[in-house]
Amino acid sequence: GQQVMQIPQYQHVQEGEDFTTYCNSSTTLSNIQWYKQRPGGHPVFLIQLVKSGEVKKQKRLTFQFGEAKKNSSLHITATQTTDVGTYFCAGPKNNDMRFGAGTRLTVKP
């Protein structure tokens, strides 16, 4: 069945360094969504990508959807302590969404 795999599981960076998390699907996705969960909080929607090769930016965050629509990435430039949390990708499967395991980002000031 369709699974959404996400790497790395953990990432620890120094404040100011860049960060990237990758999401891969075994099947073509009609779209992919990204969520952020702060420590102790709940997932919050960040963005949805629909088109092949699509790139979207939100300030220091850059989201990309692969040409084959099977992979996606989230890149954060010059991380800040406010970026701490777990970043999840999610892709549709039948009538629901399936989430990757998430990448937990910690930032050292």
Add this chain to the structure above:
Amino acid sequence: DGGITQSPKYLFRKEGQNVTLSCEQNLNHDAMYWYRQDPGQGLRLIYYSQIVNDFQKGDIAEGYSVSREKKESFPLTVTSAQKNPTAFYLCASSISGPGGDTQYFGPGTRLTVL
């Protein structure tokens, strides 16, 4: 204010007892979902519902039950058959059922079974 609410935030129960977690939304969303999250883990789908009086099992439905008698409400019962119920439970809703709609999450309920 529109949103999705879960209660209680923290819940303690003795082993062998059934417990029901509340989830209410006033977003007029058709679809609702229940996820389980274990420490350091991702989200695993328990049940979802696309319309009133209909729901489908997710990946880990064993030991859980749900009902969808009203559009606004999707309570989850953790039964005594669930072997390891201690976890963080998240409810979510989306405009419609088919995958692709943004999911809005409630604040979650942390269940601890003693």
